Amino acid sequence: MPDVAPPDIELRGVRVEYGPVTAVDGVDLTVPAGEFTVLVGASGCGKTTLLRTVAGFEIATAGSVEVRRRTGVVFQQPRLFPWRTARGNVAYALARHGVPRSERAARADALLERVGLAGLGGRRSWELSGGQQQRVAIARALAAEPQILLMDEPFSALDALTREHLQDEVRALAADTRTTVLFVTHSAEEAVLLGHRVLVLAPAPGRVAAEVHVPFRDRADTEGLRTEPEFTALRARVDDLVRQAADGHATA
């Protein structure tokens, strides 16, 4: 038997409650190393709760949660320290990761360059666009050299064009660095563009209703992909599944 590495993320029978509200229940989720998994679903179906549980911010009241490698988190809002520069925000994360002071500025600049912000390290958040701020937030998450990146609707507050650029860049970044990604969105298009696998959640309580594999995910060229028939058909299918799950018709 060949050695098979255990999955990076393994949830079994997970339930999370907020007081009387059961946010998610009976969730099994396995994410192997290097896979890009997307959680999609209507509002309130427990996407954020699941991501926060994987991040360790929520505790499951039933079931088991195993996260086997280091995680970094990117939220919907960049949440930068406004009094620090872009470089300072990333340097702060490097400091928390134990990087010596003398190395932080250069390492921060290298990370900012990696997210397309070369030369902008001296700017404060009000001098950056929303997309640029979110790039800083990604660079900050990368500072801890995560093997698993948890992303909660990171592009939903951005305009369409900026969102497309960042989607393409995160797709490439994850592939280049072989980072495992668990990504939350309510956009079927974003799910099909980014994920190797898309899990559709149903609400009340949140649970996995359907799983969709994305056959063209490892294609290097994403140019024109969004308008190709294979892509638009799968996007429409995921859209249907999200609607059915929200109406209580889909089953795993």
Ligand SMILES: Nc1ncnc2c1ncn2[C@@H]1O[C@H](COP(=O)(O)OP(=O)(O)OP(=O)(O)O)[C@@H](O)[C@H]1O
């Ligand atoms: N702190 C909280 N206290 C009480 N109930 C909560 C809390 N956070 C979430 N919930 C409830 O848990 C359920 C799942 O919420 P969650 O935010 O995980 O859903 P979501 O799919 O991420 O929604 P959205 O797409 O709107 O962000 C919802 O019914 C929500 O009202």
